[in-house]
Amino acid sequence: MSTVNETAEPASKVELNQSGDGAGAVESFDIILKVRRYVPETSEESYWDEWKLTMYGTDRVLDALHKVKWEHDGSLTFRRSCAHGICGSDAMRINGRNRLACKTLLKDLDLSKPITVEAIKGLPVEKDLIVDMEPFFQSYREIMPFLVTSGHEPTRERYQSQKDREIYDDTTKCILCAACTSSCPVFWTDGQYFGPAAIVNAHRFIFDSRDEAGDMRLEILNDKEGVWRCRTTFNCSEACPRGIQVTKAIAEVKQAILARSF
């Protein structure tokens, strides 16, 4: 898989001492973690909770959340599964931008100020950092994210040239974390919009030479709530933890719809 589009890692805000005192010593620092909490059992209103923690240079935001949950307040609620940037469970708004908590190193953030962590926007919050992902997956299902073919099933694999595979390589990387869709200003105010993630996954099959339902997907996305809602703010491309050029993929789908209808 090509990683040409992966954005370069930002420079660390905290200089880690390379020559620590002894082998394996990792520099530690104090952070203030502010989490926007919502506990429907006790209150209708959200509130900010904060903790002062001593963390290490190798720690990520997810480690800070774990430390709180395991050592300070067991009621703090968030999703995570693999904790290594593959499962896409822990997308959240960190310092005002969508990131994966498991891919965001604390040392890369500005630690002179509290680190703010909130649930992703545009989806109903169920508790603390957990949102109801159903509207997101509903849009995903609607674009038919599976291979559609006709005729007899071949006895061998379906061949595809490397050149044809290259066309949609970028959009195969999606992990459905919803960081893109919930960073989209259009999606915040119009929950009916398919959202970047659904379009990315449609793109993955529309431009797959083996698939035969491309026209159907283009028809689905050629809708008032389809690709034409995209206002190219590039929030999705910036938010994607996999470095997918989301806005580019959406633009390609827009052009495919136009090319087809003339």
Next chain:
Amino acid sequence: MTSATAQAPAKNGRGTLYRGYGGMWSWVGHRITGVVIFFYLLVHVLDTSLVRVSPEAYDAVIGSYKNPLFALGEAGLVAAVLFHALNGLRIILVDFWKGGTKHQKTLLWVVLGLWVVLTLGFCVRHFMLAFGGM
């Protein structure tokens, strides 16, 4: 180690603004200037249509615009129109030019550069006429 966990008042529980990047803020600017231009056009259509009512009324209304406050407003209007026009061209390029999405940040800087130059150029001439030798 844990600090106040007590429930703060609702006001303090408000979420933060999504920080976004240039693309999002140019979109915000595009919307705001769009609404500004709409209201200008509304007034403009109304005052121009006065000429059908009576040329004297039209002259009186247009004459009332000749004051420093409106001169400032006109500068703001031109700045809004220029931003909306230039950013609109950028959006067209992003949608239809193959390299548009890749170079969107460069395009945004070009838009901002042109916008500053053109707005300043207009303001110099405009304020010389509005406040200068007249």
